[in-house]
Amino acid sequence: MAEGLGVKTSDLIAALAADPQPRGMALSRRYVLALALGLTVSACAFFVIVGPRHDIAHALGTLRFDWKFVDTIALAIPTALLARRLLRPGAGTATLAIALLVPVIALGGSVAMELMMVPSDLWMTKLVGTNAIHCLTLIPLLSIAPLAALIFVMRAGAPANPSVAGAVAGLAAAGLAATLYASNCTDDSPLFVATWYTIATAIVAGAGAIVGERLLRW
Amino acid sequence: MAEGQAEEEWATKMRAALAGDEAVYRQLLEEIARSVRAMARGAFSRARAGDADVEDVVQETLLAIHLKRDTWDGGMKLAPWVGAIARHKIIDAMRRRGARQFAPIEDFEAVIPAPEPGDPHALSDAERLIATLPARQQDIVRSISLQGQSIAATAARLSMSEGAVRVALHRALKSLASAWRRVSA
Numbered sequence: 441m442a443e444g445l446g447v448k449t450s451d452l453i454a455a456l457a458a459d460p461q462p463r464g465m466a467l468s469r470r471y472v473l474a475l476a477l478g479l480t481v482s483a484c485a486f487f488v489i490v491g492p493r494h495d496i497a498h499a500l501g502t503l504r505f506d507w508k509f510v511d512t513i514a515l516a517i518p519t520a521l522l523a524r525r526l527l528r529p530g531a532g533t534a535t536l537a538i539a540l541l542v543p544v545i546a547l548g549g550s551v552a553m554e555l556m557m558v559p560s561d562l563w564m565t566k567l568v569g570t571n572a573i574h575c576l577t578l579i580p581l582l583s584i585a586p587l588a589a590l591i592f593v594m595r596a597g598a599p600a601n602p603s604v605a606g607a608v609a610g611l612a613a614a615g616l617a618a619t620l621y622a623s624n625c626t627d628d629s630p631l632f633v634a635t636w637y638t639i640a641t642a643i644v645a646g647a648g649a650i651v652g653e654r655l656l657r658w
Numbered sequence: 659m660a661e662g663q664a665e666e667e668w669a670t671k672m673r674a675a676l677a678g679d680e681a682v683y684r685q686l687l688e689e690i691a692r693s694v695r696a697m698a699r700g701a702f703s704r705a706r707a708g709d710a711d712v713e714d715v716v717q718e719t720l721l722a723i724h725l726k727r728d729t730w731d732g733g734m735k736l737a738p739w740v741g742a743i744a745r746h747k748i749i750d751a752m753r754r755r756g757a758r759q760f761a762p763i764e765d766f767e768a769v770i771p772a773p774e775p776g777d778p779h780a781l782s783d784a785e786r787l788i789a790t791l792p793a794r795q796q797d798i799v800r801s802i803s804l805q806g807q808s809i810a811a812t813a814a815r816l817s818m819s820e821g822a823v824r825v826a827l828h829r830a831l832k833s834l835a836s837a838w839r840r841v842s843a
Contacts (some may be wrong), residue, residue, distance in 0.1 A: 447717075447803060447804070449691055449713060449716055449717055449720070450688075451803040451804055452717050452720060452721070452803060453684060453687045453688060453691065453720065454684070454802060454806055455799060455802050455803035455827065455831065456683070456687055456720060456721070456724040456831070457681075457683045457684035457687060458680060458802045458808070458824075458826050458827060459724075459809070459824050459828055460675040460676065460677075460678055460679060460680050460682075461676060461677070461678045462676065462727055462728050463824075463828070466728060467728045467729060518674070527729055528729045528730070528731060528739070529726075529729060529739055529742035529743050529746065530734075530738040530739045530741060530742030530743075531731065596728065596729075597726070597729050598722065598726040598743060598746070600728050600742065600746060602669075624821050626776050634813075640794070642787040652730050655757075658722060658726070658746075658835075
């Protein structure tokens with residue numbers, strides 16, 4: 441005989457029916473709480489380890505610096521919403537999935553502008569920048585707390601595809617981490633952002649997929 | 659039209675269940691079990707996979723519905739949510755049997771609940787997974803599921819509060835779900 445609980449279905453129903461009311465906080469609220477907690481831990485770590493760059497007051501007046509936050513927030517918000525939606529079986533996710541194009545458009549548009557405004561012999565210099573290692577270290581590091589918090593609450597959900605759900609949670613965590621890191625990083629060229637931020641984000645999304653595959657199965 | 663009404667009824671029943679109505683919840687789970695059984699049987703027969711796993715899928719789906727009922731959006735219909743969970747469990751079961759190709763699984767809404775057949779699970783199997791639980795949880799699960807005791811009666815017998823029995827039952831069901839996953843992985 442195949443595996444199973446080894447009880448009659450009617451007995452199982454009796455056990456389930458004895459406990460109709462779910463306890464505790466609603467899943468969607470726990471999700472928001474986890475997001476806030478993860479971000480808080482990351483922000484504390486960020487201010488302890490590096491903090492914002494010293495010329496931030498001046499940098500805030502420059503479009504390239506400010507646009508980094510457009511990119512990172514455009515990544516964090518739709519992915520965080522999508523990861524939450526993915527926890528509900530049968531829920532439509534198409535609209536939210538399309539919202540994932542927002543960060544791609546924001547980044548792609550700024551890259552196109554940069555390529556037009558900067559002479560081509562400087563492209564490589566802008567792309568390589570001076571903080572690539574920093575970027576590849578700090579974004580994944582600052583993603584750990586939000587990703588762990590998200591995966592923890594997402595275990596109560598029922599994602600149709602656990603590794604996709606984990607990867608999307610990784611994107612959201614990387615979006616939050618990159619928002620923090622962007623205020624430290626002195627490379628503001630969209631060429632730098634499109635290269636190194638993207639690689640860092642891909643690392644976190646890959647980690648999310650691997651962890652999700654293991655921990656989000658149900 | 660009739661299908662739409664049935665769906666509406668399911669959502670209403672689920673809302674009543676979530677508000678604490680045990681009788682309605684039991685009735686709803688029985689109806690869901692019949693629909694899922696029909697759906698799984700159809701999927702397995704199209705995949706030429708035989709009927710052996712059908713009741714497992716039904717039980718796994720019921721358990722998932724119970725443990726994940728928080729993921730149902732109360733403003734939505736219930737049937738698509740149940741269907742998505744059942745489909746997930748059916749595909750899982752087929753994958754375990756090594757199937758590489760899955761015949762398309764019929765849409766849940768289109769499935770007409772089949773009459774209840776004899777339950778293929780013999781009681782002699784009952785100990786296998788339940789036996790892996792801690793003693794107190796085993797006692798509570800047996801008392802409520804196999805002996806059909808109420809939570810109140812179980813609580814009185816074990817000198818526990820009803821709340822504590824509910825928590826223990828919930829934990830036991832969660833451990834059963836994960837034990838099941840380990841066994842069938």
